[in-house]
Amino acid sequence: MSAQPALSQLDAEAQKIVSKYDKKHAAVLPLLHLAQEKIGHVTPEAEQWVSQWTQVPVAHVREVVTFYSMYHQKPVGRHPIRFCTTTSCVLMGGEKALDHLKKKLGIQNGETTPDGKFSLEEAECLCACEIGPMMQVDGKYHGPLNEKKIDEILDKLK
Ligand code: FES
Numbered sequence: 001m002s003a004q005p006a007l008s009q010l011d012a013e014a015q016k017i018v019s020k021y022d023k024k025h026a027a028v029l030p031l032l033h034l035a036q037e038k039i040g041h042v043t044p045e046a047e048q049w050v051s052q053w054t055q056v057p058v059a060h061v062r063e064v065v066t067f068y069s070m071y072h073q074k075p076v077g078r079h080p081i082r083f084c085t086t087t088s089c090v091l092m093g094g095e096k097a098l099d100h101l102k103k104k105l106g107i108q109n110g111e112t113t114p115d116g117k118f119s120l121e122e123a124e125c126l127c128a129c130e131i132g133p134m135m136q137v138d139g140k141y142h143g144p145l146n147e148k149k150i151d152e153i154l155d156k157l158k
Pocket of ligand 1: 084085086087088089090124125126127128129130132134
């Protein structure tokens with residue numbers, strides 16, 4: 001795995017982002033995105049860094065990080081998977097598909113494969129019920145899922 005950049009290496013990009021907004025606090029979300037994209041997850045140091053750039057108290061930055069499921073608070077795999085476990089997807093066969101995915105990856109909700117390739121997070125409705133059961137891999141939506149389709153998606157990423 002490549003070394004993580006120090007947050008200070010992101011200062012120039014942070015400056016550009018902050019300068020786009022009239023109020024510095026509006027840059028909290030994009031700066032958290034930047035830190036997560038470069039580091040892989042949002043560390044306590046990243047929260048501190050965002051706080052310094054935006055003048056938003058670090059406790060509030062922390063609230064944002066814990067509120068939005070898109071921010072990872074611990075390292076995740078190179079291909080983060082979010083699997084919808086809300087009713088509409090469950091009714092369409094989501095549980096069976098999720099069981100298959102877990103078996104295939106050998107991990108449970110909240111875990112990362114030993115090779116660091118995939119991590120799995122069970123998620124609330126991802127607003128793509130029409131393709132349920134569905135999951136999001138690297139930000140891209142896939143569905144309707146069945147065992148064969150899951151195998152194909154994972155094989156392409158191996
Ligand atoms: S219930 Fe699964 S995307 Fe909405």
